[in-house]
Amino acid sequence: MVLSLLIPMNNTKNDTIFTHIRDHYKTMEGYSSAGMLSGKDAAKTYLNANENPYPLPGLEELNRYPEPQPPALLEAYAQTYGVEHTQVAMTRGADEALVVLTKTFCEPHKDQILISSPAFGMYAVDAHAMPSGVVDVPLIKADGAFTLDHEEIVKQAKNPDNHIKLVFICSPNNPTGGSFSHELISEICEALEGHAVVILDEAYAEFSKAGSMAADLDSTPNLIILRTLSKAYSFAGMRMGCMLCGNEDFISLIRTKVLDAYPLPRMSIEAAFHVLSPDLKPVVEENIQKILAERTRMHEALEQSDKITHIYPSDANFLLIEMDKTKEFCAFTAENNVILRDFSSRKGTENCLRLTIGTPKENDMVLDLLEKFSA
Ligand SMILES: Cc1ncc(COP(=O)(O)O)c(C=O)c1O
Structure with missing residues (x-):
């Protein structure tokens, strides 16, 4: 399989996100796993992945590598979150999506991310691991609640000296608990188009009246949304999450060039089908x-x-x-x-x-x- 990336050259709005990706990801070849090259057919004998032919008792099929992104599960996620299956990349929890996005966009020792503290701690940890810097535009406390300092966020993210690639917004926010309005988040995305990508972490969206901004993905080229099955779906132990993006070429790049060859454990995949089923x-x-x-x-x-x-x-x-x-x-x-x-x-x-x-x-x-x- 050729894992080259097709970038639509005639649609500048959709290209926006690619202008921020680290250059080498645009040209490098992804890993072609044995499963990707040969597919899976029960009638065939597979001696191409160095798997052990003897499954242990009670653990049938676990001797085989899992499908990297099973199409039926992508479809279940897509229906759950109200997007197309081509707009979903499944990850080991939203945590893995955070690492993957930081790695995709931030050039070590040069680029930075922007957070609004108090924020979920992993944003800064993943940036520091690159290492990338962290610019903090703290939330504003007003009338006993927290809100985003949107003018300062836009100002700092647009400042060329800051090299901001990713702006993290978490809504509802961990650890403060409150949501930010969709209008405010849209305003920030719009102001930052061409300057930075907004990562909207919706780990707790199911508990919120505001709900998700997934419906805005098609019209917001610099927006990526994170979702997880860990919270509302009671599934933290299986480590299943995803990122959603309106640009399917970007999702394809993440799936084929940035994620591990086999990012999702087979048992997590099987259990996730059950979790997302109409029965549950x-x-x-x-x-x-x-x-x-x-x-x-x-x-x-x-x-x-x-x-x-x-x-x-x-x-x-x-x-x-x-x-x-x-x-x-x-x-x-x-x-x-x-x-x-x-x-x-x-x-x-x-x-x-x-x-x-x-x-x-x-x-x-x-x-x-x-x-x-x-x-
Ligand atoms: C805001 C936020 N984002 C992401 C995560 C990570 O979620 P997951 O369990 O899907 O890795 C958490 C976990 O607590 C969280 O609070």
């Missing part, structure tokens, strides 16, 4: 509703406590909670086998902890411990 859809929806109801209950209950100074509005499956003795409270709950995430030493989330919404019984344990805690 009502269960997934019911679980989301249970989490949302508990999020509201916990917000209201925690607000009653004079030990809590603020709870940030959340569109995700967690609450960012501000209190005077955060460290001490996290230590106290840990002593009682309830583990919370202490964010108090991070810039922008001073005095804050992040509480993942659990089952009603688990959440009650937190309320009980809060009552017992002597501040």
